[in-house]
Every structure is written in structure tokens, then in C-alpha cells.
Amino acid sequence: MKNVFVKTSNYIRFQEGLAAVEGRGAQESSLLLVTGEAGYGKSETVDQWAVQVGASYLRAKTDWTPRYFLTELAENLKVDPSGRSKDVFARVSGYIGRNQTPIVIDEVDHCLRDNARVLEAARDLSDLTEVVIVLVGMEKVQAKISKHLQISSRIAHVVTFCPATIDDVVMTCSQKCEVKVARDLAMEIHRQSKGRMREIMNAIALVEREAQLNGLEEISLKNVVNRQLTLDWQSTGQRTLVNGGR
Template sequence: MRKQFVKTTNYLAFQNAIKAVEARGAAEASMLLVTGEAGYGKSHTVGSWAEQTGSIYLRANQDWTPHYFMTELAKELRVDTRGSGEKLFNRLIAAMINPGAEPTPLVIDEADHTLTHSAAVLEKIRDFSDRLEMIVVLVGMEQIQAKVARHAQLSSRIARVVPFGPASLEDVRLTCAQLAEVTINDDLVMEIHRQAGGRMREVMNAIALVEGMALRNQRASIGLVDIAGKPLVHDWRGRKTAKTPAPRSGQFSGGL
């Protein structure tokens, strides 16, 4: 598989939200919330954006406290972690100021973990956001929006919410075309979309699987008939693994 980023529908929605936050009127409303079920590509999309823009990227842990968060941030920025919370906060603020330029955005993945302990960690993140007027992208599950809404001082800082949904057929078609090193025929693209249930993580696994089948058999293209009866996706939710329909009478499987 080729290593490149595919601009899916979810990615375009995220990019539009970033532009809206950048053009915001209230400087303190600088947080963007990305929500959605597991497997819809939230972390991959936002992580790729963070890498492209040089943003600070942290993955929250379940046992984060405000000081633990600041220590992780300091390690990322190569700032001295010693001393009191107040001293560490001030050192971080000094390190994150970009004279004559916009502050570097901060991405917090698994942001649901910032809302434990009365949202103390997210409150500390808000302190940085308010002081520096920097964009903060919070990535979490569907429930995070309702959890943030319980805290008025935090929800008022959310400028945009981007709900990631299942990949469309066109998203899968585009991903197959851009990432696969063989041609995946459209009937197989549709089957990948069906079995993956719109989860981009499963789409990527299916592409790798069918591409491997084609390359092992020195085929430049692969279609539905070539993989009939073989599951393309393992359903991690515990349901029966989906299988590709067997070829209709008169069809021939290519033996992949």
C-alpha cells in the first residue's frame, strides 16, 4: 500500500472547521471538538494534520492530572519538568509564545480522559488556551460533547464540533484508488464498503488484504469474483465475520 493521506469527507469537514476557528471573533473560543465512534479515522486525520502543521500532539491517559498533563507537555516541548505546578505552567507559557506569529495549536487525542476529576485537566488546558489564544483540538468519542456541555466555562470555549461519520462509498473508492498498488475493481470497492461498515480502519485493512492477494498472484487488478467467500473484515465488535458472496453460477474465481 502507498503511504499517503486521503482527503475524505471527514477530513474536508475538519479542515472547514479549522478555518472557521482561525477566523473566529471571540479569541477565547479557540477549541475545536472532533467526535465519533472508534474506527472512523479521527486520530489518523487529526494526527496527520498535526504533523503537517507542526502542532503539538498529545494522547491523554486515563490517570492524567493537571500536573501530569503539564509534565507530558513539557517533555514534548523539551522544557524542564521540575518544580511546582505554577513554575512549570509559567515555563510552558514562555516556551509556547511565538513572537510575531500565531501560537502553535495543541491537539489532545483521547480527550475523554481530560474530563475525569471534575474536568480538572481540561480546565488546565483551558488556562493555556485562554492565555495564549491558541487553537486546541480535542478528539474524543461521541459522548464527549455531552460531557463538555456540563461545564459552561468549558463549553463556551468550543467554537466548532466536527462529528466524524462512516466513510461513504466515494470515500472508499477514493482510498482504494490512491492507496492500493493494484487496481481494485468497483464491485470489490463496494464490497469493502459494505463489510467495513464505513469504518476507515477496516477499509485500510481490507485494501491491504486484497492487494496482497493480487500481488501474490501477479495480478494488476482484482475484483469481487476473485475473493468470493473470503472475509475481508474482522468484526472487532464480536459479531460474525462478514464474508464475500460466492460467485454466481457461471462465474469463475481467479484462485486468489
């Protein structure tokens, strides 16, 4: 599998969300919320943006406290994480303000415990520095965050990740797979994966192996008839290829 990032329709939606936050009127409304079901490609998309723009990318943990969050952020920015919370906050906000370093908090669902104390700390940082903070979570996180008005009122835009389209799957197969994938097989990958990028990756790895085993330069539906292409544990017998495909 080739190590490339594919610019899918969700990537375009994310770029539009960023543009909306960057063009916002109220400077303190600097939060961008990214939501969607598991495996749709949220982390990969936001992470490749973070690398590109030099943002600080953090993955929230279940046991995060405001102090733990601040320590991880300081370490990530290579700022001294020692001393009193107040001092660490001052150093981190000073650094972020000077460098305008955006922040990503992935798995933000973990930040809602204890009246969302961790998110309140992130909000304090964004109020002070006006940098963009991207929050990434599962599809239900938006409703949970909306209960915290101080935070939800600062969300400038919400990007909802959707299942990959057929065009996304065709593009992903052509850019990531080491062998050519025929359109009929890409359509079957789309059907079995239900548009989940994680399952699309599993399917591509499987068809790649199949093609290499059989010395094929191009692989099509007829080469994998009756094969389950995805590993989804929730799958039912319905998802296995039927003879002749679709």
C-alpha cells in the same frame, strides 16, 4: 500498502472546522472538538495536520493529572518540565504564546475525571495564549463536555466524523493499495467495513495479499468471493461475501 494520507470527506470537514475556529469572533473560544466512532480516522487526520503545522500532539492517559498533562506538554515542546507546577505552566504558556503552537489532545475522554481538572488546565492555557486546541474523542464526549460550561462555552466548532462514503473508499483504495481495486470490490469493502477506515485498511491489506499471491494487477469482487474482508470482532455471519457479491 502505500504510506499516504487520503483526503477523505472527514478530512474536508475537519479543515472546515479549523477555518471556523480561525475565523472566530471571540478570541477565547479557541477549542475545536472532533468526535466520532472508533476507527473513523480521527487520530490519523488530526495527527497529519499536527505534523504539517507543527502542533503539539498529546494522547491523554487514564491517570493524567493537570501536572502530568503539563509535564508531557513541556516535554513535547522541549521546554524544561522540572520544578513547581506554577513554574512549568509559566514556561509552557510563555513558549506557546510566543510561538502560537496549537495543541492536540487525543483520547480526551480520559480528561473528564475529577471534574475535568485536566481540561480546565488546558482551558487556562488557551485563555492565556489564544492558541487553537483540538480535542479528539469518542462520539459521547460532546455530551460529557457540555456539563462543564467553562469548557463547552469555549468550543468554537464541533466536527463529527462520519462513516467513509463510497467515493472515500474508492479514493482510499486507489491511493493506498499497491494493486488496482475494481469499483465492485471497493463497494464491497465499503459495505463490509461500514465506512470504518480501520476496517478499510484491513481489507486493503487483504486484497493486496490476494492479488500478489495470484499475480493480479487488478483485483475485483470475483477474486474474493466468499471472503470476509474485515476483522471487526463485532461482525456477524451477515458480513461475509455472498456469492456474486452485493
